[in-house]
Amino acid sequence: MHARVLPAGVPAPVSVTIASARLTYGGAPLFEDLSLRLEPAAVTCLLGPSGVGKTTLLRLIAGLTDLEPPTTVTAGDGLPLAGRVAYMAQQDLLLPWLSVLDNVLLGAKLRGERRSPALVDEAHGLLERVGLPGRAGDRPAALSGGQRQRVALARTLVERRPVVLMDEPFSALDAITRLRLQELAAELLAGRTVLLVTHDPLEALRIGHFVHVMSGGPAVVGAALEPPGVPPRAPDDAAVLAMQGELLRRLAG
Helix, strand or coil, rough: CCCCCCCCCCCCCCCCCEEEEEECCCCEEEEEEEEEEECCCCCCEECCCCCHHHHHHHHHCCCCCCCCCCCCCCCCCCCCCCCCCCCCCCCCCCCCCCCCCCCCHHHHHCCCCCCCCHHHHHHHHHHHHCCCCCCCCCHHHCCCCCHHHHHHHHHHHHHCCCEEEEEEECCCCHHHHHHHHHHHHHHHHHCCCEEEEEECHHHHHHHEEEEEEECCCEECCCCCEEECCCCCCCCEEEEEHHHHHCCCCCHHH
């Protein structure tokens, strides 16, 4: 239902299942027996109060947090997830002494990979797609906040990972820039398996195929809302606005 045409070089999408997840913090369970399935080639959005464990869950899927038994994180094709996940944090995390192009290609540099002409061309192409043509040689200090987030998005996409984890990537932006980047992300992430953490119900309903609320202590993930239509949905779409009321009730409950 959510099939997309993937960019060249991006592996086929894969589902991800988190089952019986357990994690303790300060001796108390942050979540216990938590389960969540990320459908292949779809954007799954996750909302919930601060401190409930959304970022921790992202880090667990990314392999940045040790799994506590009986937690399992598995891919639908049965292969390890290691090396197939890209992570976009809330902060752009650009290195100020590197150019825009060098920041986009930072992952390849850290892995010691050769910077091929094809890879450089791809990075330039992504910078053009995110609205930054001719800015490859600039330093981050010369960019606005929205432009820096566009660089971070290009850096995430150039990794060609089939699974993308995003932690409130647009939260610090003004409303108009945020709407534009939501639309851009919906377009450029098509075909990837995405988990997006956000505090913005409208953002989730605009670009998500599945929208969950994480709540409680220990935290659990509620049943998905499935907004109608194809992302990115118009912010004034009647169905989106009606579903926003239901989502707010779930968040308040």
